[in-house]
Amino acid sequence: MITEQIRSNIDRIIAKYPRKESALLPALTYVQKASGNNLTKELVREIAKIIGVTDSRAYGVATYYSMFNVDHHVGKYHLQVDTNIPATLMGAVGLFNYLSQKLGIKHGETTPDGLFTLSKVECLASCGTCPVIQVNDVYYELMTPEKVDMLIDSLMQGIMPELPVDYNWGTKCNVLFKNRGIENVKNIEVYKQHGGYQVLKKALGMKPEEIIQEVKTSELRGRGGAGFPTGIKWGFVPKNTGKPIYLICNADEGEPGTFKDRQILAYDPHLLIEGMAISAYTLGCKLAFIYIRGEFGWIAKILEKAIEEAKQDGQLDNVDIVVHQGAGSYICGEETALIESLEGKRGLPRMKPPFPAIAGLYGCPTIVNNVETLASIPFIVDKGGLAFKQWGSPGGYGFKLFGVSGAVNKPGVYECPMGISFKELIEMAGGYKGKIKGVIIGGLSVPILTPEELEKGDGLKMDYESSINYGTSLGSGGVMVISDEFSIPEIAARTIQFYNHESCGQCTPCRMGSGMISALLKKVAEGQGEKGDLEKAIWFCDHIKGNTLCPTGEAYSYPIKTMILKFRDEFERYIKN
Numbered sequence: 001m002i003t004e005q006i007r008s009n010i011d012r013i014i015a016k017y018p019r020k021e022s023a024l025l026p027a028l029t030y031v032q033k034a035s036g037n038n039l040t041k042e043l044v045r046e047i048a049k050i051i052g053v054t055d056s057r058a059y060g061v062a063t064y065y066s067m068f069n070v071d072h073h074v075g076k077y078h079l080q081v082d083t084n085i086p087a088t089l090m091g092a093v094g095l096f097n098y099l100s101q102k103l104g105i106k107h108g109e110t111t112p113d114g115l116f117t118l119s120k121v122e123c124l125a126s127c128g129t130c131p132v133i134q135v136n137d138v139y140y141e142l143m144t145p146e147k148v149d150m151l152i153d154s155l156m157q158g159i160m161p162e163l164p165v166d167y168n169w170g171t172k173c174n175v176l177f178k179n180r181g182i183e184n185v186k187n188i189e190v191y192k193q194h195g196g197y198q199v200l201k202k203a204l205g206m207k208p209e210e211i212i213q214e215v216k217t218s219e220l221r222g223r224g225g226a227g228f229p230t231g232i233k234w235g236f237v238p239k240n241t242g243k244p245i246y247l248i249c250n251a252d253e254g255e256p257g258t259f260k261d262r263q264i265l266a267y268d269p270h271l272l273i274e275g276m277a278i279s280a281y282t283l284g285c286k287l288a289f290i291y292i293r294g295e296f297g298w299i300a301k302i303l304e305k306a307i308e309e310a311k312q313d314g315q316l317d318n319v320d321i322v323v324h325q326g327a328g329s330y331i332c333g334e335e336t337a338l339i340e341s342l343e344g345k346r347g348l349p350r351m352k353p354p355f356p357a358i359a360g361l362y363g364c365p366t367i368v369n370n371v372e373t374l375a376s377i378p379f380i381v382d383k384g385g386l387a388f389k390q391w392g393s394p395g396g397y398g399f400k401l402f403g404v405s406g407a408v409n410k411p412g413v414y415e416c417p418m419g420i421s422f423k424e425l426i427e428m429a430g431g432y433k434g435k436i437k438g439v440i441i442g443g444l445s446v447p448i449l450t451p452e453e454l455e456k457g458d459g460l461k462m463d464y465e466s467s468i469n470y471g472t473s474l475g476s477g478g479v480m481v482i483s484d485e486f487s488i489p490e491i492a493a494r495t496i497q498f499y500n501h502e503s504c505g506q507c508t509p510c511r512m513g514s515g516m517i518s519a520l521l522k523k524v525a526e527g528q529g530e531k532g533d534l535e536k537a538i539w540f541c542d543h544i545k546g547n548t549l550c551p552t553g554e555a556y557s558y559p560i561k562t563m564i565l566k567f568r569d570e571f572e573r574y575i576k577n
Helices: 004-014 020-034 041-051 055-064 085-089 092-103 145-156 188-193 198-203 208-218 230-235 261-267 269-283 297-312 335-342 371-383 422-428 464-469 488-502 508-525 533-544 552-566 568-572
Strands: 077-082 116-121 133-135 138-140 168-171 246-251 287-292 320-325 366-370 399-406 412-417 436-440 478-483
Touching: 004 020, 004 041, 020 041, 020 055, 020 320, 041 055, 077 092, 085 092, 085 399, 085 478, 085 488, 092 116, 092 145, 133 145, 188 269, 188 297, 198 269, 198 371, 208 230, 208 269, 208 371, 230 269, 230 366, 246 269, 246 335, 246 371, 261 269, 261 297, 261 371, 261 399, 269 287, 269 297, 269 320, 269 366, 269 371, 287 297, 287 335, 297 320, 335 366, 366 371, 371 399, 399 422, 412 422, 488 508, 488 552, 488 568, 508 533, 508 552, 533 552, 533 568, 552 568
Parallel strands: 077 116, 168 412, 246 287, 246 366, 287 320, 399 478
Antiparallel strands: 077 133, 133 138, 399 412, 436 478
8 A cells, every 4th residue: 555655755756747657667667676675466456556557458568567566476586697698697696596596485485484585587787796695776786696695694684784896997088087086076075176077067068959069079878888979969859849858868888788978877886877978958959858878776775876966066057967767678678669768668669760760759859869979069059060070980989888707717898999899898898808709899799800800900909890791789888708618509508598578569571570580499498499490580580570569679689690691600509310
């Protein structure tokens, strides 16, 4: 039952949004947390009544997102172990098995005393610090069996321990990471001592069209994965429609292998806020949103505190920024699915056109930009678009964050000039660890490269053009290095399992095709494959590509097909007869 206090807090959540229904996800999240990490149909109905949506819509939303526990009771401590590909490469499967044996429960089960529930979950954007266990809304990273023992002992005493870790990072450009080593730069006074908000002051003295021209001159391309030119995207926003214009920062960061944005969000939030304030002024936006993945609960609090500091300091007199948490859905990284989610719906991609710049949030002109993209705006406005182009080449200009995980000695996030050689990037990450079998350079949704391919010609450069020439894509810049101790057929099976799980189900080719490929590759990886299974999997890949509403179909069909073709001999060794 929802108490008056909970009802009052939900009303405060509702007040943040232009439309009440946008408060549905945060209200469900809040009530679940207040109810011992569980939801019931009765609670969902009560929330629906308060928000003003139908019971069926609220229930449909609550059962769509993976973080909601509707009529699925979990224990006091929900232990969620990331077992996606980056985590697997860093020992997560063995750690899960250790935890399972220690607690005497399997995936999805709860201990008889109701204290612990154990689950395997998808990528938690902790790729450089895996294995990671999320306990309720707290991350425990770089976990070992010894740390697991310490964690469980502490939880049994009712204490959520602090087990801090150090993150590997480095910079060759000193722009996005210029404040990374400064203590307490999350505090606005410290941020301002190092030049913070001076560029916003400069921007407010410029004409919006001047700023757009500088962004166009810089040729900054979206850093979320698609690589669309930012200035051109901004230029699509229609003028004088009579409708409000919205800006949304995409901080969902759900692409496996990607963990760069959290370095800005958690350690330099005012850089993002300054970038958003400049962008909002340029676009004529009075209300902006940061859509952050639901698992980043502690980072959402950091952002909310920083926004409040900026308001009190007068930095956000021209725009309000609302932090909106998702609830566990990979597909919400796609901009129209994200908008649907922000409107209090299931995150289902929309048909395009119209594009969000014309008809986005609430049917109004909307720009959706990635965290890294928006954090790059202050430099461009301060130094100029041409200064941004001092790094890189026509294949991609500027600076870029690359997250490197897997078989390297210093997994971490590194700020580099666009076009840095792959070899030099790996050197920044401490070099290879063991013998290498393959590399994925742009998140799980791009094709794998073999070590031999990386050395062709002058060697791979980390930009858009070179990656295409090498038969892959720069994507989000999430680099996963695979050593020869791992099986490519098993990695392929786990990859398609992820995409099958995350398919929104809207398109038949994606919904059914991912399931068929998953069944085929699971059979192969378990040594039960039959002659013709690989050809069937390739056939499905060929017929899914280009036949789905959003890019998800291509995000797995091309990489899976590439794994089969490049490592055919290894796959065939798993097939009977």
